Amino acid sequence: MAFQKIAAIKPDFAIHGGDLVFDALAVPRSRADMLFDLYKKTESQLNVPLYHTIGNHDVFGILTKSGIPPNDPLYAKKMFEDRIGARTYSSFDRQGYHFIILDSIFPTDDRQWEGRVDPAQLEWLAKDLNSVPAATPIVVISHVSLVTGFLGYSPKPEGRQKYNTYSVENSPDVVALFENHQVIAVLQGHLHVNEAVHYKNCDFLTCGAVCGNWWHGTRMGFPEGFTKVSLRNGRLTTSYETYGFHSVDPHETF
Numbered sequence: 001m002a003f004q005k006i007a008a009i010k011p012d013f014a015i016h017g018g019d020l021v022f023d024a025l026a027v028p029r030s031r032a033d034m035l036f037d038l039y040k041k042t043e044s045q046l047n048v049p050l051y052h053t054i055g056n057h058d059v060f061g062i063l064t065k066s067g068i069p070p071n072d073p074l075y076a077k078k079m080f081e082d083r084i085g086a087r088t089y090s091s092f093d094r095q096g097y098h099f100i101i102l103d104s105i106f107p108t109d110d111r112q113w114e115g116r117v118d119p120a121q122l123e124w125l126a127k128d129l130n131s132v133p134a135a136t137p138i139v140v141i142s143h144v145s146l147v148t149g150f151l152g153y154s155p156k157p158e159g160r161q162k163y164n165t166y167s168v169e170n171s172p173d174v175v176a177l178f179e180n181h182q183v184i185a186v187l188q189g190h191l192h193v194n195e196a197v198h199y200k201n202c203d204f205l206t207c208g209a210v211c212g213n214w215w216h217g218t219r220m221g222f223p224e225g226f227t228k229v230s231l232r233n234g235r236l237t238t239s240y241e242t243y244g245f246h247s248v249d250p251h252e253t254f
Contacts, residue, residue, distance in 0.1 A: 002210045002226055003045045005243040009228065013048050013094065015101070017189035017207060018055025018143030022214075024079065025056065025113075026063040029072070036083040053101050054080050054088045055143040055189065056165070062107045076107050089121055091128050097139060097231055098132045100125070104144035104168050114163035115144035115190075117174050125174070129181050137234045138183045145188040146171040147197050147204040154193075154220065166191070178202060185236045187229070192219040194227075194240055208240055217247045 006014060021035035043050060060079035061068025068075060077088050088103035102125070106116035117125070132138060140146075145167045157166075168174060178200070185203045192209040205227075212224035225242040 001245055002224075002243045003042055005241065006226065007046050007048070009241075011048055011228070013050065014046055015051045015099070015141055015187070016043075016053060017141060017187065018053040019057040019189070019209075020052065020055065020080075020084075021058060022211070023057045024060045026066045027061075028067055029061075029074070032060050032079060036079070040083070051090075051092065051099070051101060051141075052080075052084050052086055053141050053143050053189070054103050054105055056105050056113055059105055059107060059113065062111050062113060064111050077103075077105075089124065095231075096136065098136050100128060100138065100140045102140060102142040102174075104142045104146075108163060112163055113165065115165055115168040116170055117168060122173060122177070126177050129177055132181065134182070136182060137231075137236075138178075138181055139231075139236065140178075140183060140186040142168065142186060142188055144168050144190045145204070145206050146174055146186055147199050148188070148191065148195060148206055149197055150191050150193065150195065150206070154191075175200070182234075184234065187227070193222050203236065205238060207238075210243075212245070212247070215247055 020039045024032040024035060058080045059076055060074055061072060062076055074082060080088060089101055091100045102117060103121060104115050104117055106114045106118055108114055148167055151166060183202050185205055188204060188206045191206055193206060194208050195206040197204040207227040208222045208225050210224055210226055213219035223242050224245045225240050228239050228241050230237050
């Protein structure tokens with residue numbers, strides 16, 4: 001339903017903000033294959049150029065209950081790269097704007113994950129930014145938020161977490177690279193809320209989720225939907241679009 005509405009809007013192109021499937025982290029190969037097959041079939045409805053951001057749920061088999069050994073040829077991010085046919089981070093240019101898609105998912109040695117941009121990607125990002133003409137406006141996309149106030153108003157997580165899965169742990173290292181470049185906005189996902197934080201002349205825009213509260217009604221008052229982005233004269237504006245989904249269990253939970 002969401003993809004049908006996006007197609008009807010007839011955008012110039014679309015960017016998936018991550019979590020293409022739910023869930024590849026903790027399932028066997030047959031389930032993960034089925035989910036990616038379903039996603040590829042569904043995305044074909046768009047009929048516009050589509051770029052993909054990797055989300056935590058797109059990382060295959062890293063949780064031990066999946067039963068997947070680390071030597072599986074599609075382990076971790078290799079399934080995403082194989083099925084989507086793209087690197088987990090990249091950049092492209094369209095109509096005078098430069099877009100950078102980051103990989104903010106960092107699998108840990110003990111088979112968990114953290115929001116983090118790894119050193120090799122930071123080096124790549126610095127080179128990519130330096131290759132962009134000085135006056136070119138830049139839009140960055142990251143599944144996990146680089147800058148957010150989410151933990152200031154959301155229900156507090158239970159227990160003590162070993163890893164930061166709410167935001168990018170080394171986000172200061174990433175944001176520092178934006179200085180002296182025309183980064184006008186960062187589009188973020190993961191938290192399933194709509195939020196805008198203006199920091200150092202950049203809008204950090206956390207967008208809602210197609211699944212809302214994981215298909216069980218609204219998430220902290222935010223319904224199921226997607227974000228429509230307009231770029232004009234070096235400025236970015238957004239609107240949030242719902243698409244008619246109604247949960248079979250509308251009670252709001254967190």
